[in-house]
Amino acid sequence: MSDFPLIRLADVTKVYHLESGDVIALNHVSVDILENEFVAIMGPSGSGKSTMMNQLGILDVPTSGNLFISGKNVAAMTNLERTHMRRDTIGYIFQNFYLIPLLTAYENVEYPLILKYKQRDNSGKAAAILKSVGFDQALSAHRPSQLSGGQQQRVAIARALVNDPRILLCDEPTGNLDRKTGFTIMDTLAGLHSEGKTVILVTHDPKVAEYAHRTIQLEDGRVVAS
Amino acid sequence: MKDIFFDLSVRSVRLNFLRSLLASIGIVIGVVAIASMGMLGTNMQLIVKNQLTAGINTIVITPDVVRSEPGSFGTQGTTATGITESQLKDIRDAAGTNEVIPIDRTSTQFSIGSSDGRGSIMGFDQNDMKNIMNVSEGSTPRGESDAIVGAMIASRFDLKIGTRIKIGEPNISVTRPVVRVVGILPTIGMSSSNGINTDNAIIVSDTWYSAQFGGANVYDQVNVNLKDVSTLSAVETAIDNKVNRNKEVIRISDASSRVTSVSSTLSSLTTFILAIGSISLLVAATSIFNVMMMSVSERVQEIGILLSIGTETGEVRRMFLYEAFILGIIGAIIGGIMSIVIGYSVVSAMIGNTAYFFLPESIIYVPAGMLIGIVVCVASGVYPAWKASNMDPIEALRAE
Ligand SMILES: Nc1ncnc2c1ncn2[C@@H]1O[C@H](COP(=O)(O)OP(=O)(O)OP(=O)(O)O)[C@@H](O)[C@H]1O
Numbered sequence: 001m002s003d004f005p006l007i008r009l010a011d012v013t014k015v016y017h018l019e020s021g022d023v024i025a026l027n028h029v030s031v032d033i034l035e036n037e038f039v040a041i042m043g044p045s046g047s048g049k050s051t052m053m054n055q056l057g058i059l060d061v062p063t064s065g066n067l068f069i070s071g072k073n074v075a076a077m078t079n080l081e082r083t084h085m086r087r088d089t090i091g092y093i094f095q096n097f098y099l100i101p102l103l104t105a106y107e108n109v110e111y112p113l114i115l116k117y118k119q120r121d122n123s124g125k126a127a128a129i130l131k132s133v134g135f136d137q138a139l140s141a142h143r144p145s146q147l148s149g150g151q152q153q154r155v156a157i158a159r160a161l162v163n164d165p166r167i168l169l170c171d172e173p174t175g176n177l178d179r180k181t182g183f184t185i186m187d188t189l190a191g192l193h194s195e196g197k198t199v200i201l202v203t204h205d206p207k208v209a210e211y212a213h214r215t216i217q218l219e220d221g222r223v224v225a226s
Numbered sequence: 227m228k229d230i231f232f233d234l235s236v237r238s239v240r241l242n243f244l245r246s247l248l249a250s251i252g253i254v255i256g257v258v259a260i261a262s263m264g265m266l267g268t269n270m271q272l273i274v275k276n277q278l279t280a281g282i283n284t285i286v287i288t289p290d291v292v293r294s295e296p297g298s299f300g301t302q303g304t305t306a307t308g309i310t311e312s313q314l315k316d317i318r319d320a321a322g323t324n325e326v327i328p329i330d331r332t333s334t335q336f337s338i339g340s341s342d343g344r345g346s347i348m349g350f351d352q353n354d355m356k357n358i359m360n361v362s363e364g365s366t367p368r369g370e371s372d373a374i375v376g377a378m379i380a381s382r383f384d385l386k387i388g389t390r391i392k393i394g395e396p397n398i399s400v401t402r403p404v405v406r407v408v409g410i411l412p413t414i415g416m417s418s419s420n421g422i423n424t425d426n427a428i429i430v431s432d433t434w435y436s437a438q439f440g441g442a443n444v445y446d447q448v449n450v451n452l453k454d455v456s457t458l459s460a461v462e463t464a465i466d467n468k469v470n471r472n473k474e475v476i477r478i479s480d481a482s483s484r485v486t487s488v489s490s491t492l493s494s495l496t497t498f499i500l501a502i503g504s505i506s507l508l509v510a511a512t513s514i515f516n517v518m519m520m521s522v523s524e525r526v527q528e529i530g531i532l533l534s535i536g537t538e539t540g541e542v543r544r545m546f547l548y549e550a551f552i553l554g555i556i557g558a559i560i561g562g563i564m565s566i567v568i569g570y571s572v573v574s575a576m577i578g579n580t581a582y583f584f585l586p587e588s589i590i591y592v593p594a595g596m597l598i599g600i601v602v603c604v605a606s607g608v609y610p611a612w613k614a615s616n617m618d619p620i621e622a623l624r625a626e
Pocket residue numbers: 016017018023024025043044045046047048049050051052
């Protein structure tokens with residue numbers, strides 16, 4: 001089992017059934033991703049990058065094929081086990097940040113800890129993580145709507161990291177940021193990779209993709225280079 | 227407990243404060259309706275029942291009317307009816323330690339000054355009078371020709387302590403006997419179930435009565451006042467066995483059957499008004515349901531975020547149930563306070579007697595109404611909460 005990849009997509013197909021006909025967003029995709037890889041997924045718009053990320057993040061179920069995460073077949077898990085895997089093993093960073101609007105910056109980071117330990121955090125972990133991703137502590141009590149894009153993305157990264165996940169899924173994390181801010185975010189992700197995280201990144205920007213050590217190229221739902 | 231989902235619900239309610247308040251008004255109205263309707267019905271029941279049961283511990287014994295019909299044998303059937311001294315003794319024996327009150331009564335004309343009237347006149351033993359008559363003014367008779375009068379007669383003729391009443395038909399050729407008012411009784415109203423409605427009566431001593439109306443050692447009615455109402459049927463049976471040995475000579479009655487039937491009518495009436503009150507809760511449930519559905523659909527993306535980063539479906543459900551619960555609490559507290567005020571006004575306006583309002587049986591409708599309001603609120607939130615927790619996270623995230 002030790003040579004089993006951290007993530008394995010085995011012949012995964014995802015079909016969206018629409019009134020105008022079926023859309024094959026992923027077409028028999030097989031990919032292995034090893035522990036501590038830094039992978040960039042690239043491809044034209046509509047090629048299936050986000051669909052693939054949703055599969056990797058077990059937010060969606062494949063129409064056919066299987067997904068294994070640390071050797072476990074996701075399809076065989078219960079809903080609750082999947083929820084716990086999302087909470088404990090995977091950190092999500094989205095283009096639109098997706099912070100919880102009713103919570104402060106600090107509470108957004110504390111939230112996954114509460115989900116996991118079922119109580120408020122008093123270990124100072126949330127504050128420490130926020131600091132480590134370069135978030136200005138003076139803004140801790142601000143709501144997401146009161147923060148800039150770069151600040152929100154730092155909170156989102158801190159939130160993704162707080163439960164110490166093995167996998168970081170980043171769907172265009174720099175997409176809504178200016179170039180300079182984007183690169184500081186990428187520096188942060190590179191640092192996390194060097195600390196041992198497995199980072200999977202979707203981007204349109206070749207400069208951003210340069211941070212990764214491997215690129216998976218998608219076209220029309222197929223892997224054309226990996 | 228510092229539950230983050232409770233916090234989220236509180237913040238959501240606060241963020242949409244006006245909408246939440248409007249939704250709660252439905253619950254407020256529901257709670258007020260249930261509580262004040264319930265209290266109205268209960269107060270009505272309590273008042274009527276209390277008036278009726280004032281005499282429920284009294285057994286009323288009267289001569290059997292059959293005896294007064296002309297009989298075919300001897301003279302017995304045609305003699306003046308009454309309970310004899312020996313029957314009274316049997317009744318006393320059967321009644322044990324319970325109070326036995328023989329009463330003479332008839333109706334008579336009388337005059338006060340120049341005005342004439344008609345009413346009943348009753349003769350009581352002076353000791354019995356002391357025990358059972360509670361005068362609101364004056365005292366119970368001591369002298370032979372002292373009398374106490376009922377409230378109605380007193381107010382009609384403006385009787386005062388010391389007023390003299392001439393008893394009997396106005397007749398120029400005869401000097402009528404006179405009694406002096408020494409006490410005035412309070413209004414008895416419906417509690418005539420003990421067979422003595424004194425409101426329109428002049429009450430005199432039995433010796434004075436017999437001297438004027440005859441019938442010494444014969445009584446028109448005997449009341450047995452029970453110490454313990456649960457012995458009612460046992461005492462009735464004992465008296466019946468003892469006095470009605472060979473034939474039916476006395477009639478034994480009490481108010482219990484009347485009380486039972488009146489209070490069952492009243493309690494179905496209460497149920498009916500409560501049912502009307504409940505309809506308003508149905509309306510409240512609809513408004514809460516509406517607001518909860520609005521809250522869910524406004525927060526679709528937030529739900530998507532919560533689910534995608536590993537929130538359990540049960541936790542999302544809990545968050546929305548908390549929200550419904552908070553709306554319910556707000557509505558119930560406002561409604562609870564208002565229903566005390568409104569309930570009191572309704573009871574005092576419609577019944578005119580708030581003496582029983584704060585009794586547990588009545589005031590219980592406030593917490594009961596509040597509880598029902600909260601339960602209805604949470605129940606209305608079940609479907610919206612279920613809907614939120616079962617969303618597809620990706621679809622939810624894409625919502626704007
Ligand atoms: N929920 C959905 N319902 C129907 N079709 C969908 C849905 N999500 C994605 N698709 C379709 O699946 C295909 C792949 O979409 P996907 O979002 O994965 O593309 P992408 O590579 O992420 O594109 P972009 O670079 O624009 O983000 C597209 O044709 C898209 O229209």
